[in-house]
Amino acid sequence: MWPARAPWRTPQLAGLYAAAPADFCSAVDIYEPAFYSTVVQDWGTSLMTAQELGPQAQCLVDLGHHAPNVNIEMIVARLVRAGKLGGFHFNDSKYGDDDLDSGTIEPFRLFLVFNELVELEDTPGLDLAHMIDQSHNVTDPIESLIVSAGEIQRAFVQASLVDRAALEGFRAENDALMAAATLRAAFRTDVEPILQMARLRAGAAIDPVATFRASRYRARVAAQRPKAVSGGGGIV
Secondary structure: EEOOOOOOOOHHHHHHHHHHHOOOOOEEEOOOOOOOOOOOOOHHHHHHHHHHHHOEEEEOOOOOOOOOOOOHHHHHHHHHHHHOOEEEEOEEEEOOOEEEOOOOHHHHHHHHHHHHHHHHOOOOOOOOOOEEEOOOOOOOHHHHHHHHHHHHHHHHHHHOOOOOOHHHHHHHHOOOOHHHHHHHHHHHOOHHHHHHHHHHHHHOOHHHHHHHHHHOOOHHEEEEEEEEOOOOOOOO
């Protein structure tokens, strides 16, 4: 991934792109703010950059790097249509570039993104990278990652429960009300028992955070590792 925190210069990126291995996928972040003096200010600029670089360059959809009220799920669908969707940074935001835990602010938006991915999962050549990109300033990083992983799984399972036949029928009839109701029905389904059973069958913890805390892992590791000294403000 190349976050564009320096001035955007396609020739410089092109040099890196040309030097990369043939099987290397380069992902250009969308809406990468440098203290809001934005270089790649929207998904269109990211798409243009990826198109100029070449076929191995893709767009990275960072769910925390969008201006408020942006329709991210539509961006996902359009990038797939353009053949330029490379992957995701899963997190959440209220103002842009907040890098909050996934699903904490906009769980329905996360569900809608996965609704697009479930519909497109049989698209030829679609090979996406899925990453968690968060900033843990007030929470335990491991616990936040556990929670985020669970919310990502939840969104995927809920999206998998959408009645596709009914949804396509309502779309064909241009019945926006019932199409939206079909999506909400899947989103409102309590899939926690499904997630718990999946974890149990995988030999994992049914309640991951409670299990992690009971293990006292953080206390043991903290006693072994020196305390980090940092003068930064927690921004990553």
